[in-house]
Amino acid sequence: MSCSFAKDREAGLRLVSALSRFWRVRGNYSDGSRWLSLLLSGPIPSVLPQIRAKALSLQGEIDSWMAISGYELAAEGLSVAQEIGDKHGEAYAQYVMGLSVLEHEQLNLARSHLSKSLILYQEFEDKLGQAQVLSAFGRVDDEAYLQSGRAQLEEGLALFRELGGLYGIHECLIRLGQLDIRQGALETARDWLEEGMALGWSLATRGIVYDIIQLGDLAFWQGSYETARAYYDESWLWLRKPAKSGATPGSLSA
Secondary structure, three states: OHHHHHHOHHHHHHHHHHHHHHHHHHOOHHHHHHHHHHHHOOOHHHOOHHHHHHHHHHHHHHHHHOOOOOHHHHHHHHHHHHHHOOHHHHHHHHHHHHHHHHOOOOHHHHHHHHHHHHHHHHHOOOHHHHHHHHHHHHHHHHHOOOOHHHHHHHHHHHHHHHHOOHHHHHHHHHHHHHHHHHHOOHHHHHHHHHHHHHHHHHHOOOOHHHHHHHHHHHHHHOOOHHHHHHHHHHHHHHHHOOOOOOOOOHHHHO
């Protein structure tokens, strides 16, 4: 990466963009944010505006994964995209802006940005973009306790399944499980969570720890307090020492 940074910032930004999903799954968020900061700090003329717009929004998205507001970075990315008529860049920036304010529970503003993003993705029939926005939209409505969240999550899940987007499938399944727990549909919640957990382990995502917690919550609401405690204890162990790729927690087979 240092070679790209020293000789070709644009190539470095392309490489970081390609690695972003890997960092998302593995939890190496700070690496991505650090490299983007370094690469974006160079001379602006040395990078195509379209690449710069995407990189700014990407850094905003990565920062939002770390519970840091990426709103201003994405807003800058939006401005660059609008100046050059880059509709894909505009759609992505609106999506990231929605995510950023969602993390801080500004639900109306999040819904506004996500709506603009979804409209753009629908215009140029970008199914992956639509799936990502619908997944986030479902989270907005889930937090606001609105039934429409289920429909949006299920629509996003269907698109991710069609596209083979495994991480997106995992995320939608877990969110649907969370939504069912909130609404008292505990049996269907287990179905969503168990499918999501199985996929999460195959992806070796660090987020599996929080999936275990969801199963603990499910067991708690079912009145299985010892099982719930076992899941919570296991999640604590995995937080302290992340699981290796391909490993499965003992309690999940119980």
